[in-house]
Amino acid sequence: MVVNKLLLALIFSFLFSVTSYANEQIFRFGPGDTIRVSVYLESDLYFEGQISQQGSIDFPLLGSLSLKGLTQQEAKHFIEQQLKDGYLVSPNVSVRIINYRPFFIYGEVRKPGSYPYQPNITLEQAIVLAGGLKDRASREQWTIQRGEKSNIFKASADSIVQPGDVIKVEKSFF
Secondary structure (H helix, E strand, O other): OHHHHHHHHHHHHHHHHHHHHHHOOOOOOOOOOEEEEEEOOEEEEEEEEEOOOOOEEEEOOOEEEEOOOOOHHHHHHHHHHHHHOOOOOOOOEEEEEEEOOOEEEEEOEOOOEEEOOOOOOEHHHHHHHOOOEOOOEEEEEEEEEEOOOOEEEEEOOOOEOOOOOEEEEEEOOO
């Protein structure tokens, strides 16, 4: 009996962790994101600013570093490796996001344009930020263009918006 309860609790916790992992969005750096990079006990090794249109930053000692497409952990590890290559023995790098790049929304919304990204914002919330749907707007035909390769996919009200996304709300014919 105790073994069954323990097994059931273990299965439940596994399913919960898989579900939460699937819902988690992995943020990758891109042009327009503002970040802060610092190295523990090395006050001269500090950067705060926007990632350039080419996807890079100018970091002290190392020069231009491409961070486009990297996660925070990957960027941290990458900069640590670069600093180990002839500069520091055991660098401890911190990479923090200060401001995300905006997302864009156009089509049949009242106020199309760019909007500041907020973590875990849904498409429905983004539409509200854009003043809501116009009278002739489709209630189902929404698309999101995402990423370097401009992948376009059909979205629903609960789709999670990412920084840099381009949202299109189509017109309805009925």
